[in-house]
Amino acid sequence: MRLIGYEFSVYTRIVKIALSAKGLSYDYLEADPFMPEGQAQLSGRHPFSRVPVLEYAGFEIWETAAILDYLDLAFSDPPLIPQGPLARARMRQVIGIVDNYGYWPLVRQVFSHGYFQPLLGEAADREEVETGLRASEPVLAALEAIAVEGHVLGQGAMSLADCHLIPMLEYFVQAPEGQTLIEHYPALAARLELMRAMRPFLETWPDLQALKQEVPE
Ligand SMILES: N[C@@H](CCC(=O)N[C@@H](CS)C(=O)NCC(=O)O)C(=O)O
Structure with missing residues (x-):
């Protein structure tokens, strides 16, 4: 593979x-x-x-x-697709929300311009951060409702919804404004904290700080 x-x-x-x-x-x-x-x-x-x-x-x-x-x-072990019809629908819904409405504001606007480009010493556009934060709010609200309901993103086992969502949230909160905003969505923030401490997430976290050391001051 x-x-x-x-x-x-x-x-x-x-x-x-x-x-x-x-x-x-x-x-x-x-x-x-x-x-x-x-x-x-x-x-x-x-x-x-x-x-x-x-x-x-x-x-x-x-x-x-x-x-x-x-x-x-x-490779069925452990299963990452929930069995129940509503849980499976919610998992697909999370993936759709993330792909269609979340990736751009969370990652390409707030993370890229609020954290990544400054880390690289590249010019960042503050307007992109502000626009991204505004566009992130309805995305986070929709995901919070799903997390509160709890079929996925609640207290239960990791699913493909977590695989798809957590990397974007983890990038989003690298920007201080992203961290402040996610605290308004407590179920989502709790899921992020739970998942980011698990082995598959720890093992795959990219070493962003190493990137900073490569950039001459
Ligand atoms: N719909 C694609 C999206 C993949 C995607 O956008 N990947 C980004 C990196 S995170 C990329 O390759 N971007 C290159 C570009 O935008 O030109 C998928 O689900 O795999």
Whole structure:
């Protein structure tokens, strides 16, 4: 099995978390989709030059939700898809919310401009942070309602909803404004704290501070 990804990509980390939860070993190829060399590596592997891509048994899968579905069905222990119809629907709903409404404001606006680019010593746009925070509010509110209801993201076992959501929340709270905002959503904040202490999440956390040391002052 081989994963093609980019170290600081939340979508790559989602797959790494599922692989870790299932105790699967794999080869890893680093391809930065934001750099020309990475785009060249992705050419012919992903039609939209994105990561991650999973190669296994002579075929490849891209689109993170599809990769996770495959992993959970092909390697059933521990199960990450809940059995009950409503719990399963809520899990899919979380993944849809995150992909369609969450990724951009949480990661590409608040995390990128509020934490990552400043860490790299690159110019960040404060307006992006402010716009991202505003756009994050309805996303966090929708996820909080699901967490309070509790079929997923509540007190129960880890599911694919956690794999998909927690990497984005963990990035979001790196920005001080993100940390302040999430405290208004206590069930979600509690789920983040519970999950981020678990092995699959600890094991896959990218070493952002190491990146800072590479940047000359
Ligand atoms: N829908 C894709 C999204 C993957 C995605 O957006 N990955 C980001 C990295 S986290 C990427 O490759 N971005 C490159 C770009 O935006 O050009 C999935 O679910 O796998």
